[in-house]
Every structure is written in C-alpha cells, then in structure tokens.
Amino acid sequence: MTASSSIQADMPVIQIRGVSTRFGDTIIHRAIDLDVEAGQILGLVGGSGSGKTTLLREIVGLLAPNSGSVRLFGHAILDADPEIRRGVRRRFGMLFQQGALFSALSVHDNIAFPLRELRVLQEGIIRDLVFMKLAMVELEPRHALLMPSELSGGMVKRVALARALALEPELLVLDEPTAGLDPDLAENFVKLIGTLQKELGFTVVMVTHDLSTLAGLATRLAVLAEQRIIACGTPAEVLAVDHPFIRNFFCSEHAVAVMKRRLD
Numbered sequence: 001m002t003a004s005s006s007i008q009a010d011m012p013v014i015q016i017r018g019v020s021t022r023f024g025d026t027i028i029h030r031a032i033d034l035d036v037e038a039g040q041i042l043g044l045v046g047g048s049g050s051g052k053t054t055l056l057r058e059i060v061g062l063l064a065p066n067s068g069s070v071r072l073f074g075h076a077i078l079d080a081d082p083e084i085r086r087g088v089r090r091r092f093g094m095l096f097q098q099g100a101l102f103s104a105l106s107v108h109d110n111i112a113f114p115l116r117e118l119r120v121l122q123e124g125i126i127r128d129l130v131f132m133k134l135a136m137v138e139l140e141p142r143h144a145l146l147m148p149s150e151l152s153g154g155m156v157k158r159v160a161l162a163r164a165l166a167l168e169p170e171l172l173v174l175d176e177p178t179a180g181l182d183p184d185l186a187e188n189f190v191k192l193i194g195t196l197q198k199e200l201g202f203t204v205v206m207v208t209h210d211l212s213t214l215a216g217l218a219t220r221l222a223v224l225a226e227q228r229i230i231a232c233g234t235p236a237e238v239l240a241v242d243h244p245f246i247r248n249f250f251c252s253e254h255a256v257a258v259m260k261r262r263l264d
Helices: 052-059 082-089 107-117 123-136 141-145 153-164 183-200 211-217 235-239 244-250 253-263
Strands: 014-023 026-036 041-046 067-072 092-095 171-175 203-207 220-225 228-233
Touching: 014 052, 026 052, 026 228, 041 052, 041 211, 052 067, 052 171, 052 203, 092 153, 107 123, 107 141, 107 153, 123 141, 123 153, 153 183, 171 183, 183 211, 203 211, 220 235, 220 244, 228 235, 228 244, 235 244
Parallel strands: 041 203, 041 220, 092 171, 171 203
Antiparallel strands: 014 026, 014 067, 220 228
16 A cells, blocks of 8 residues: 555644654753644744754654654654655655755756656656746746756755655645745745645645745744744734743734734
C-alpha cells in the first residue's frame, strides 16, 4: 500500500502530538500539540530562540524530537519503512530561507533535480515540466540557462519556489519566505504564493516574523512562546489572547495597522 492510498480523508495534513525537544540542558519545546488541516495557510510565529525553525525541521523530518510524534498525511515522517518515507516526502515541498539552490547547477537543473530523483521521467518530459514551473513563478524560459550567482534575490526565491513545486506537492513549507527582499519584491512574492495556493489548493506552513507576509497569506496563526504554543487560531482569535508576547508582537501601532488590513 502506498503512502497516499492509506490516508484518511478527514485526517490532518500535519498532526503533532506531545513533541518535546531539548538541546543538552536547554529545553526548546514542551509537549507541543498542533494540527494543520488541508488547505490551511498556517503562520508559525515566535520570538528569537522560541523554536520555530526547530519545529519546522521536525515537521519535515530533518530533526527528530526527543519525545512525541509528528505525522504527515497520517504517517510518521521518520517511519522506518523506506517506501512510506519516500512517498510522504514526495508530497511536500520546502522553500528554505536563502533559497538553498545548488550553486553548481543551472536554474533548469535546480528545478529538474527533484524530477530526476524520481528516475521514471524522460528528459524531454522533465524539460517541459521545468518550463511549466518557471511560468508558474512568472519567470521566462531564457532564465533556465542562468546560474544561481547570476540571479537577483527575488529571482532566487522564485526559482526555489519553482523547485519546491516541481512534484506538485500537497504541502508547501516556507522558512522566512520574504527574508532579504525589499518591500515591493516581498509583496509581489507573497501575492504569487497566494495566487498559486488558490489555484493549486496546497496546504502551507510558514515561519515568518514579517507582519505583512502574515497579513497577506495566513488563514491561521500558531504562536510559540514559553516552550509551548500559547495560541492557535484565526488571526482575530490569536489577537484576542492576552499574553505579553502577543501584545508586543501584534499590538504595536504598525502591527495593528497591518493586521487590521487583513481582518477588514
């Protein structure tokens, strides 16, 4: 039985239960529970050192928690069965903070990389799919010949997004998607992700500290503080929680204006 054929329709895309994490004597998470349903866009926020990126890495299987479980599409991402593990990993794509493009590969070969890993597609089909993904992120076929060193910061993000979408994932994981972009480029990139999410219907989990990104994308928020999730819900529900971090993060004059535009 494949990973996809054994998923229950009503099961969360991501199910985290009792996850605790420590590095040496430092406790990062204590018994975290979190569900992410299909089609949601979850913004994961928290202060520096709160464990946002650590939790993201545990979700995609780059890091194992000390205790508790993380399940994607109903399966443990670190399942010992290689077939299940491969099946689950093909169902999500990840956009790393700095893009993480392979510097020695062209734009074309960066996007083609996950397609070639399948070992079932002919090169002609891969080439057509690469150009399709470039068009999805509003880049032109001529950009396929460029090397990562020749790309602007905004183009790096778009190529990395095209690679993350290469296998048509059901889940897109974003780590600070607009980091390093000027406000105009960041706004355009947020709009692009939002448009693609509406068209393709994938679920999104993103770590970001940028309020404009949260306001432009997130349908739900989860707030990490004090080694736990102190609030999870719609933006309106989270903003109603009386907690010092939430007041400081969301309730400055600038933050209120940004989030109010979303709630309106």
